[in-house]
Amino acid sequence: MSPPKVNLAGKEPLQTVSDEPLPEKGDGLEFPAVINVETDRRVQSHRRDCKRQRARRIICGISLVIIVAVAALGTMALVHRLRKHHRRHMSCRYGKGRLPENVDVDEMNKLIKVQHDRDEASQANAMEMLHEYNRQMVAYKDVDKKVCYIDRLDETFEEGYERWESYEKNDRTDKRTLKVISKPIEVDVMRHVMDVHITAHCSDSKSVWVMEIEEKEVTSEMEVIYV
Known part of the structure; x- marks a missing residue:
């Protein structure tokens, strides 16, 4: 049996490839645009x-x-x-004889108590002074005569504290002239007007109202004290 014969001349000629570019896809993405970065401005x-x-x-x-x-x-x-x-205690001196005075401060109750003993040379009686700043009252108690001279205060606790503290460096030279202007104050009035501190301070003495006057106003008919 003879092998099959192949006719080489019968092959179809090869198709030539076109040089035309392939068509783009209709749904393809476009190439992104170039972004210009302004580097200098950002810096x-x-x-x-x-x-x-x-x-x-x-x-x-x-x-x-x-x-x-x-x-x-x-x-x-x-x-x-x-x-x-x-500070609870201060010491100062007063008058020409530079007599010692003891000052005790009760800040909680707004009280300043000043005390000096009797001075034989100047014939000054022993005195206990209570400054009651809640009631704005001051009581000068003559210990020897057993009399409380009561006047109104015209300063605050802070002002009074600074004033008495200043007397530690500079002797107290101020002197007040007080004129008695009332009869003895009744105990009930003392308790009502002066409250507990001055009432207790003057409990063993009679109490009278006084007012400050000028030295030149003093006459022989007046009852005055000097504090």
Whole structure:
């Protein structure tokens, strides 16, 4: 049996490939546009922001230092003032003979009590003075005569404290002339008007109202005391 014969001349000629570009897909994505980055502007803006933040931090830091300093000074002043008021006892001298006076402070009840002994040289009687700042009253008790001379106060507790404290450095030279203007005050009136502290202070003495006058106003008919 003879092998099959192949006719080489019978092959179809090869198709030529066209040079035309392939058609684009209808639903394909377009190539992204080129983004231009403005690098210089961003750098400059970043620098400006950094400068603003640095300036803001400096201002905040300075303000914080000032606030802390003011708070510290205020605290120191308050502590100093409270410490002064916490003093319970002071000593001073008064008059030409520089007689000693003892001053006791009761800050809780707003009381200042001043006491001096009898002085034979000046014939000054022993005196106990109670300044009652809640009632705005002061009682000068003559211990020897057993009489309380009561007048109104025209100062606050703070002013009175500073005044008596100043007498530690500078002797007390001020002198008041008081004129008796009433008969003895009844006990019930004392309790109602003067309250407990002055009532207790004057419990062993009779009490009378006085008012301050000028030395030149004194006459022989008046009953006056000098404190």
